[in-house]
Amino acid sequence: MRRTDQVSGLVLLVFAVWFSAVAWTYYPYWSDTGPGSAFLPVWLGVAMGALALLLLVGASRREGPGTPWLPEGDGLRKLLVVLGAVVLFILALPVAGMILGTGLFLVGILRFLERYPWLQSLGIAVATSLANYLVFTYWLRVPFPVSLLGF
Amino acid sequence: MGVLDNLVMGFSIALTPFNLFMALAGVTVGTFIGALPGIGPVSGVALLLPLTFGMPPTSAIIMLAGIYYGSQYGGTITSVLINTPGESASVVTCIDGYQMALQGRAGPALGIATFGSFIAGTLGVVLLMLMSPTLVRWALSFGPPETFALMFLGLTTVTGLTGEHAVKGYISMVFGLMLSMVGFDIISGDARYTGNIPEMLDGIDFLPVAIGLFGMGEVLVGAENVVDMQILNARYGLRDVLPSAADWARSWWAIARGSVLGFFIGILPGAGSTIASFLSYSVEKKVARHPEEFGRGAIEGVAGPESANNAASAGAMVPLLSLGIPGSGTTAILLGGLMMWGLRPGPLLFEKNPDFVWGLIASMYVGNVMLVILNIAFIPMFVRALRLPYNILMPLIIVFCITGTYAYQNRVWDVGVMLAFGVLGYAMKKLDYSPAALTLALVLGPLAERALRQSLIISDAGLGIFFLRPISAVLTTAALVAVAVPVVRTLVGLARRRRASAWA
Numbered sequence: 001m002r003r004t005d006q007v008s009g010l011v012l013l014v015f016a017v018w019f020s021a022v023a024w025t026y027y028p029y030w031s032d033t034g035p036g037s038a039f040l041p042v043w044l045g046v047a048m049g050a051l052a053l054l055l056l057v058g059a060s061r062r063e064g065p066g067t068p069w070l071p072e073g074d075g076l077r078k079l080l081v082v083l084g085a086v087v088l089f090i091l092a093l094p095v096a097g098m099i100l101g102t103g104l105f106l107v108g109i110l111r112f113l114e115r116y117p118w119l120q121s122l123g124i125a126v127a128t129s130l131a132n133y134l135v136f137t138y139w140l141r142v143p144f145p146v147s148l149l150g151f
Numbered sequence: 152m153g154v155l156d157n158l159v160m161g162f163s164i165a166l167t168p169f170n171l172f173m174a175l176a177g178v179t180v181g182t183f184i185g186a187l188p189g190i191g192p193v194s195g196v197a198l199l200l201p202l203t204f205g206m207p208p209t210s211a212i213i214m215l216a217g218i219y220y221g222s223q224y225g226g227t228i229t230s231v232l233i234n235t236p237g238e239s240a241s242v243v244t245c246i247d248g249y250q251m252a253l254q255g256r257a258g259p260a261l262g263i264a265t266f267g268s269f270i271a272g273t274l275g276v277v278l279l280m281l282m283s284p285t286l287v288r289w290a291l292s293f294g295p296p297e298t299f300a301l302m303f304l305g306l307t308t309v310t311g312l313t314g315e316h317a318v319k320g321y322i323s324m325v326f327g328l329m330l331s332m333v334g335f336d337i338i339s340g341d342a343r344y345t346g347n348i349p350e351m352l353d354g355i356d357f358l359p360v361a362i363g364l365f366g367m368g369e370v371l372v373g374a375e376n377v378v379d380m381q382i383l384n385a386r387y388g389l390r391d392v393l394p395s396a397a398d399w400a401r402s403w404w405a406i407a408r409g410s411v412l413g414f415f416i417g418i419l420p421g422a423g424s425t426i427a428s429f430l431s432y433s434v435e436k437k438v439a440r441h442p443e444e445f446g447r448g449a450i451e452g453v454a455g456p457e458s459a460n461n462a463a464s465a466g467a468m469v470p471l472l473s474l475g476i477p478g479s480g481t482t483a484i485l486l487g488g489l490m491m492w493g494l495r496p497g498p499l500l501f502e503k504n505p506d507f508v509w510g511l512i513a514s515m516y517v518g519n520v521m522l523v524i525l526n527i528a529f530i531p532m533f534v535r536a537l538r539l540p541y542n543i544l545m546p547l548i549i550v551f552c553i554t555g556t557y558a559y560q561n562r563v564w565d566v567g568v569m570l571a572f573g574v575l576g577y578a579m580k581k582l583d584y585s586p587a588a589l590t591l592a593l594v595l596g597p598l599a600e601r602a603l604r605q606s607l608i609i610s611d612a613g614l615g616i617f618f619l620r621p622i623s624a625v626l627t628t629a630a631l632v633a634v635a636v637p638v639v640r641t642l643v644g645l646a647r648r649r650r651a652s653a654w655a
Contacts, residue, residue, distance in 0.1 A: 034608035
């Protein structure tokens, strides 16, 4: 985690400088009535900069590379597959709609990632989609995106 | 109106069929959420918040508060039977609770935890009811400097006490404040950091952030771990669960001490039920006549901490309701909910929305009674839920994160924000940052900024205003001490290490 802390310290430091600079450049620091809209952002940037330096110095003083924080092998693969499936689910919302999308997402994860039998995967997917429909569409009247098939 | 009149009014609200149903739903879901490892009260409240739109705020808070204190009951089941805490406030219960279960005394362990929780929860509500009005009267005299000092104290203590890495806690907090700057400035109307994206003009919404950090983030952390759980078999008949007279004799004082200790710890910002339960355990071990039994199935080691964590969840409602300052991750989310339902948190809440406050307080009495019945009579039902494999639960939680976030404002944008914060929450968790501090800062940011700027307008830009008025002087000094302690500790550590390496 030592290397990660050094990198995050640097990234946060750049972010802090950017944050203060944007506030200082574009918004008034002080107005006729008192502190302007840049007042707090400028100081927050200063505080973040100081904290980032502390993190950087602390990490650089530690010895050894530290333990890795990202999983490796199967753990990493699973994490990426799950994340990818979620992104796909969100991107497909306008086409697949929420109810059908939910079903497809669940079948995908349960059948193909977790290797549950077809029947069980389909059962859970259909039940969840139905519950989703009843709670959100029927009861709370949320206008979910609908699929091209019309539901 | 006196406290009693208010309470009668509160019960007339809490006992309507719909609100009774909401309380029952809240405490049942809460017990499940407490029992399931990998999902705690913060995630539970964040995930179910979207279901409450369109509900009267009183019914909504009755359900969400039910999840909060219900989860303190449910966490015990997992600690005792699997030796894995269902949520962090039950970590310490594993020590003696699991030992009791190994000796075939899982029933009494769960029983005494339930009764202790009930006594502590009820006593906590009584204290909440008696203390809050006094605190409100005091807080009504607050001007902007006091308000700012109070928020500053809330932010620094929550941050200082979370995790081992103070620097990372403060980074999380400042980052949350930075996020809260996005969107229209309330005083000048300037649009800040919006990057010309129309969705950013209203700022970064709290709900997608909370669901992302605590729902999605937790799921991603869980996705890479495969937990194989061994559930101990035990008997849960009524006679198996009721503690014996000897058990009661040993636990009685532990419950009383845990209740009082837990409540007052709960009021303190940043010190929630987890710290309360650990403190109670060490107190019980110190005062015990046979301290050597601790770690080998001492019933006091279950009764004390389990009482303390419930009393703390009642105590945490005191600053939330009377000052509008949450002291923990879960109450920060409840505060966000309050604002979304259109209520203004703070001392005026008691005056302007007495039905809300007293309806909630009355419902907490009712909810605790429901929890005793649930946790004595329906233990097998909760144990069965533990057999639900995590790899089925995980995609279901993801679906809930997405639908719930979308239902908030019917925008795919929010779902994207939720996912982004889910990934951030995963990284924060793995790298020891504090999602709770970020959330708290995001919620309090706009309020704190307004109070700060108003104070500086009053004082004509002098910082002295925070130190010259007595209440804000005390609060500001306390906040500065809270900032200084971890900094000094870090510096001392660095100096000591340098000396050590110089010697080597």
